[in-house]
Amino acid sequence: MRKIILLLVTLSLYAPAMAQSKWKLIAEEDQIRIYSSAVPDSKIKAIKVDCIVDASVAEMTALILDVEAGTEWVYKTKSCKLVKKVSPTDLYYHSEISLPWPLDNRDFVAHLVARRDPATGVVTVDGPVVSGMVPEKRNVVRVMDSKGRWVLTPLAGKTKIEYMLHTDPGGYLPAWAVNAFAAEGPMETFKSMKQQLKLPKYRNASLTFIAN
Template sequence: MSKNSCYNQFKFSGLLCCFLLLLSLSEAFAQDNWKLVTKKEEITVYSQEVPGSKIKALRVECVVDVPLMQVAALLLDVEGGTDWVYKTKSCTMIRKVSPTEMYYHSEIDLPWPLDNRDFVAHVKASQNPVSKVITIEGPVVSGMVPEKKGIVRVSDSKGHWVVSPLSPGKSKIQYWLHTDPGGSIPAWAVNAFAAEGPIESFKKLKEQVKLPKYRNVKFSFK
């Protein structure tokens, strides 16, 4: 077998594994066994057991009175995450492939005596040409930024956003996340912390998304 044939076979196998992983994750998120965690200020948080993990998956939903593209503009402004994402200390762009695809590094500030967490995420947005629903994937990836002493690198986190148009000036936001923060944080503490984080993040999101810089932004999805 030639080198090119071996490479193409390896590449295909890798793509197939990624596809199967995302498929299994999507099936788990689609299951109807979500349990209500809390509902405040028209923000609803659900949790779900994940087979083989002590950490629960989360689903967050809310409706905002802004157009679809305005929500996408906020979510794709990764460096602006420090203004609204719960306990986020920094967000730094690493590589911008296009306006709808990028890699960024973020550090999460945790209270003493816990170590801060950091991660590198690959964000990619797409839009259904018929329904106009925008989906934004943001799994963590390895490498790209050296690990730092005293900061635990998150190596297992999968989640995505779905933004659906309800009317020309109203959008529904749904967010799914399952993450393992690594290190020595007890699972019960992570699950308790997760109930507060989404509410605080989405409260600020609803304010930030109305800023003038996110208005009239257009994206060309491939």
Template structure:
């Protein structure tokens, strides 16, 4: 999504074959949440990586990430999310509107979320590429057409998980450098701190998912 504009969200780097990722550089470390950036070949936009560990189960984290309606409670500058299509319990398409500071135009994107789990390691992976033309472009809103995000949630003991999130997003249009930097660092930092508290709600803490087996 989105010069990290969509970094608000959700969002992991499945970069195109023509692109290569440079060395990751630590930009911020706070409350156990580490944020890295890296240069991407043939792009002025940097890639983002977030690493953290939460007291939670695999189902707990997955249930919160798949709860599109309430994800705007923790995603940075997200003005609204709307489910477009539920393919299965672990796969869906959704629309998201990103609110930008004046005078920059708001952005939007359509993401395809799909959850898979390794039957042996129990690692849960959620790919979240954007689908640019699933619904018509809206007036006065810039559509993010190039964004690739990914969540990798790894068991790290009973009720404990390690999260790795990567994102490459081109916001499209003209975006001031100060705003780009804001979304690259402040966006993921605020989102993950809110997400850490968000997943402790009863709706997620007690979640049981048929498509995710929790760690023992």
């Protein structure tokens, strides 16, 4: 059961934003801090992750928008496919998360949009789940409720990351069990993310809407 919960709390790494005021620190490791907060009208808590990475905002944004590489660093991602590219900073993708038997895998379709504040240089990346676009598969539960946001703040060549998420994995799973292990999936994902950022394809990335 512990491993099952760990997989489910990683489901919406790209998903769209919520604001919480009473965050409680629940885990800290490798300069990665994870908080939880109650959400009105939901038994599942929201999660916030913050850390500082040795990469520019452009490099970090390039990693997030490289959705098909999600299988390399987002915990237990079975597949991650680009569905539609509206622009370099506006795209749709489909992802499936592997769960151990007897649970069904989960999948979702998300709409990723990145924006930069010209005054502060802060980049936000939202990715609400959307319906349709990809047919649902037998024995795979489609995630229909997922909210989260990346906020990337430039810090002298580094980037301060704040990531928030609240997701309902759908199907049967006790809310207390999801909340009990909510820190582990994001922690493993962010550790892998730091390693992924070292790859040559992200180093010195330049995005047209972001000033390096």
